[in-house]
Amino acid sequence: MKKRLFKIFCGLLFSAAAIGQENIYPAAEYKGLLFIKNATVHVGNGQVLNNTTIQVNNGKIEKIGTDIAIPADDVKVFDVKGKHVYPGLILSGSQLGLVEVNSVRATIDHTEIGEINPSIRSIVAYNTDSKVINTLKSNGILLANVIPQGGLVSGSSSVVQLDAWNWEDAAYKMENGIHFHMPSLINRPNPFAAFFGITEPAGDPVKRGLEQVDKVKAFFREAQSYANEATHSVTNLKYEAVKGLFNKSQKLFVHCDIVKEMLVAVDFVKEFGMDVVIVGGSESFQMAPLLKANNIAVILSQSHSLPTMQDDDVDQPYKTAVSLQKAGVLYAINDADGQTRGRNLPFNAGTAVAYGLTKEEALQAITLNPARILGVGDKTGSIEIGKDANIVVSEGDILDMRSSIITHAFIQGRLVDLTDKHKQLYERYKHKYGK
Template sequence: MKKNITAIIALLLAGGVASAQDDVYPAPEYKGLSFITNATIHVGNGQVINNGTIKINNGKIEQVGTNIPIPVDDVRVYNAAGKQVYPGMILPDTDLGLKEISSGVRGSNDFRELGDWNTSVRSIVAYNTDSRIINTLKANGILLASVSPQGGLLTGTSSVVQLDAWNWEDAAYQLDGALHLNFPSLLQRRGRFGGGGMQGQNDPIKEALARVEAVKQFFREAKAYLAEKTHAETNLRFESLRPLFEKKQKLFVHAGIVKEMLVAIDFAKEFGVDVVIVGGSESYQIADLLRENNIAVILSPMHNLPTLEDDDVDQPYKTPAILQKAGVLFAINDDHGESRYRNLPFNAGTAAAYGLTKEEALQSVTLNPAKILGIADRTGTLEVGKDANIVISAGDLLDMRTSLVTDVFIQGRKVSLENKQTQLYERYKKKYGIN
């Protein structure tokens, strides 16, 4: 009797696991040769190859072009006739894997720290590879993400992850590539009747500038500390700034309006650090200045209203084309809390409708974020020597009407596209007898 009960419990548990998980395990490493044939290949650098072939060897792209010979034995061949092939897209700034259910379920979230000076916080160690959101991104062609912490002024470091892994160690694609600064808001909000607020309140701009000065003082003290050869005591907060001052790390400044970005530019000049603007809703107004100072921009969010009432209602859609024309390196991001980031390709598609070419729009979610994040030598385009991070779509990847991702490869591994939505789709097809 005990054996029967044990067997029943085991079956129930097995069934529960099978139905509760999106996919049971990440795709195993494949050491052999793979070929994607007969495809329209969007290389990601502006080049498009018709009826092309990609040769993959041990997870790396070995050849891209036409008339590539294919061995008869011991190879995998994926016929992509009539389909479009793209580099995997990159989400350049996100809380993916740190925030699961943002409202009311604290146990599913680990994205925010207390205090202002969290320079030693590393987002990668909190990254949850079992997040249900991850697989919905892969199904839309997003294969890499830069996971960023929040909380305080200096929030900690972000790392790039690939989205098919057992744990954070397996997921890690680039560790601690950027330190994040939440810039104090210099936007003066009007009161209900057009005034600057209630009498007696503190001046918010003055307070924000005081916080900016506090950040500068923190950096000055850190730089002085790091200039000393020996220390009586180790200051972990200052030590964690060493890669930034050595230019092994970038400073991602979360700022939207012109005033904030101008101060960020001065910040970069004073401390000699590489600055990237995250947000940049008004970056189009100082595009030339950003280019002259070699400052990149991560635009986020795009499907949103403009910052100020007097701005054109479609200004967020037009900004990418303005930055492109000015020669500013920029990437498009999606940080929408309800759609949970999966509409990244369609943000780029909107930019293509407002001035970018389709290939420029593609670069804004592939090659450009790879350059900003410092991983362009490994990914971002379908070029020889890079990781085989590849998306195959039955239609235009950037067009919500026709995009249909059929196959995805991460570092040459063909990964599952199953997620909660596909499971529900199959469940109710069966229920109502739909073929």
């Protein structure tokens, strides 16, 4: 009976999540000129331009300056006097579009069976009808890197833009990286195992983790030999999927936090010559010079959290970005919290400002830096001539939750709808209670 009631509850929850927003459509392609004038432009590379006009032509930024003539004919002009203009924010790693309701299994599509699945493509499972997507746009987030989970080598991620009819429309950069979820290399027994009746695997967990690392290295050695062959008698889909790691058209994203695990990531650089990105990196502050020396970038998954180790400073997660900045490491700030679902991205960056970053450095950590890490820095991440017009307009400081009110958002020059389920419910109950 309890199981039946639980299934009914989950079904109702899923139905509630599925309704609403059906009348919110992706914006049509905009051809022609578009102007954003009287703007305080935060370029994304550290510069701030006052009283500036941005000229967009066919979705690309064409001119930026204070003396741009706006024609009197039929062009779109947005006067944003007193407001702040930013590059579209980028969520560096997310299960966006792969998970809708965490407690409803039927809405979860981020994991495949097996340990080594490099040929799995997260992009084909990306659901553009997710109700979470519009809530991100309302916070200035216009691009996201959608990553797979499960096993050791989970598959490839892709960068998507958040205003699309289907995954083909959404794809901004396909298969930009392969994801390796590092096994734990620390002996940390589950204190609640006995209470919940969980049976932990026998043996030394660190030894077991190192054996799994060796298994992954063996796979990459075979894949490298395969990639070096001129012709193949048989096509191996798993080896084909990681060819880009060896010619550096793809990056290896290694999900790990502690120093021991990150040292293994350094070994991958030294042995295979891959471009490696640490995802997580909560202890990266301890080895920032080594990461810099090996050209390893870091995506800080969640700064609003407790420290990883008991002897770390309680505010260490807030200070790590500053340590990487000072060491010259390329890093990005992310929001991987399963509850906020990415919406706190600008405020995570704002917290880093309180702990030592400048506002423009923090902005760069959620715009241009992630664009470079994800391989789209030539197209987006900053408001510069020749790049896509991925632009957000805020009434105030986008890093401050009190004044971050997004009034306009443009993706490739298209003015996108900022309606979302949260706003709809707000209006619904405001009407109900006569407010």
